[in-house]
Amino acid sequence: MIRFSECRAGYARRAVTPTVNGEISAGTLTALVGVNGCGKSTLLKTVAGLLPVVSGHCEVALPRNKIGWLPQRSELERQFPLTVYELVAMGCWPRTGWFRSINRELRQEIHQALEATGMAAFADARPAMLSGGQLQRVLFSRLLLQQSDLWLLDEPFSGVDQQTITSLMALIHQQQHTGKTIVVVLHDQRLVMQNFRHVISLEGDNAHWYHTTETQEKALNLCC
Numbered sequence: 001m002i003r004f005s006e007c008r009a010g011y012a013r014r015a016v017t018p019t020v021n022g023e024i025s026a027g028t029l030t031a032l033v034g035v036n037g038c039g040k041s042t043l044l045k046t047v048a049g050l051l052p053v054v055s056g057h058c059e060v061a062l063p064r065n066k067i068g069w070l071p072q073r074s075e076l077e078r079q080f081p082l083t084v085y086e087l088v089a090m091g092c093w094p095r096t097g098w099f100r101s102i103n104r105e106l107r108q109e110i111h112q113a114l115e116a117t118g119m120a121a122f123a124d125a126r127p128a129m130l131s132g133g134q135l136q137r138v139l140f141s142r143l144l145l146q147q148s149d150l151w152l153l154d155e156p157f158s159g160v161d162q163q164t165i166t167s168l169m170a171l172i173h174q175q176q177h178t179g180k181t182i183v184v185v186l187h188d189q190r191l192v193m194q195n196f197r198h199v200i201s202l203e204g205d206n207a208h209w210y211h212t213t214e215t216q217e218k219a220l221n222l223c224c
């Protein structure tokens with residue numbers, strides 16, 4: 001699904017990540033870990049096609065409209081002069097385009113996506129009025145509607161309470177079971193250990209790939 005070959009990601013031709021080699025298979029759930037500033041968000045944006053590689057290759061076997069990207073929590077989403085319902089409805093654009101109206105079936109899907117994250121009661125609220133955790137739930141609802149095959153989630157749980165993390169993690173597992181490929185940037189070592197079989201750690205000169213059945217606890221101690 002995603003193949004890295006001597007890949008380094010960065011900005012304005014300056015690499016900020018270690019060299020990444022390897023492949024993320026379709027239908028897998030992978031954690032991307034590493035210390036602050038090691039380039040996790042940069043690598044994710046490169047996979048999303050938002051940044052060109054600085055060197056090497058990053059091949060994603062999907063068109064852009066099949067890639068769902070959840071950026072690190074942004075105040076921008078709060079500032080949209082929209083209701084929660086309308087913000088989530090933006091997730092329909094890969095199917096409708098920006099200007100086509102939303103039919104009854106899609107309206108039902110929007111409602112279901114809000115139900116799936118427990119946010120149906122907030123459909124008419126303004127994003128600016130939501131707590132951090134509620135906003136994350138809304139952004140997950142929007143992702144659900146996009147019907148992407150690949151989810152790239154950048155620190156989706158920062159500032160989110162344990163109960164919300166548990167329910168969003170359950171949603172992630174459920175989506176993986178429907179066949180999605182999911183990559184999540186995380187700092188919470190325990191969450192990684194409990195939920196992820198595949199881990200990519202950006203450390204040193206080269207990215208390290210771990211499998212949870214191996215002795216990666218030690219490695220994660222170093223890098224989360």
Ligand SMILES: Nc1ncnc2c1ncn2[C@@H]1O[C@H](COP(=O)(O)OP(=O)(O)OP(=O)(O)O)[C@@H](O)[C@H]1O
Pocket residue numbers: 011016034035036037038039040041042043
């Ligand atoms: N737009 C940008 N232009 C130039 N450099 C940038 C830009 N954004 C980030 N950087 C730099 O790239 C490096 C990697 O940043 P990145 O945000 O990818 O790290 P990260 O591993 O996601 O960090 P964190 O865990 O703190 O979120 C940092 O040194 C950062 O200063």
